[in-house]
Amino acid sequence: MKRYKIFFDIEKEEQWLNEQLQKGYRCTNTSGFGVYTFEKTDKKYVMRLDYQDYLSKKKYEEYKGIYEDFGWHYINGSWLGGIQYWQKEDDNQNEIFSERQSKSNYYKRLMGYSSSLCVLLLFVSYLLFKDSGLYLTEGLWSMEGSLFWKALLFETPFALLRLLPALMLVFFGFSFYKAYRKYSMLKE
Structure with missing residues (x-):
């Protein structure tokens, strides 16, 4: 399923994506033009968005590695900066900012x-x-x-x-x- 929606507020975008998860649709891809791709799922997921400034490719790989070590699956983003999309199965440790x-x-x-x-x-x-x-x-x-x-x-x-x-x-x-x-x- 594809949905088209444009957001200017990162927190509202995250909230909308989590609402889609509650309806049973897991995000599999996003585009910079507001196109979101979803697939039906029976598992419970949670989605978090992060904003990053420009990172070198090495620092970007380290950044992704840290999140992936904690069970987050990378959906989309860029090392040039912008919104980074993260998703994982709901396990009651669903915050990407630990402190x-x-x-x-x-x-x-x-x-x-x-x-x-x-x-x-x-x-x-x-x-x-x-x-x-x-x-x-x-x-x-x-x-x-x-x-x-x-x-x-x-x-x-x-x-x-x-x-x-x-x-x-x-x-x-x-x-x-x-x-x-x-x-x-x-x-x-």
Whole structure:
């Protein structure tokens, strides 16, 4: 079974994948484009997601080896960084972060990821809006009648696309804030 779903929150993605496991569907593969492959299973599994920054190939193999030594099966990820997908049979030792410090480091990595995306999106938003407004049609606001409405309706999808980086900036800013709060709580 294949399912298509896009997530911007790693914790919500993990929760959704575990809900699929409770329904009896084990994840066998994921793609960067939101395609998840599942197979029916009778066993109970648990899935955990981790975010890692760039790791050399040697460190990445060590990272995978540590998890596999504790019974975790690697589903997907990349040594270049990003979300790492881990799954194992449910044995009541289902956390990948065994201590407070490793969980704190996880949230610190998520904060770095979110803040770097915020900076990138802020730059893109600046480039899109520095010389013009949201609507680019010349004389749009001085048009009258049906000509105005036709031009406005035609231009609106493009204006929304130009607005997308700014909206994503707000979203990733919120993601940074959530990770920061959890990081701060663990540091106390």
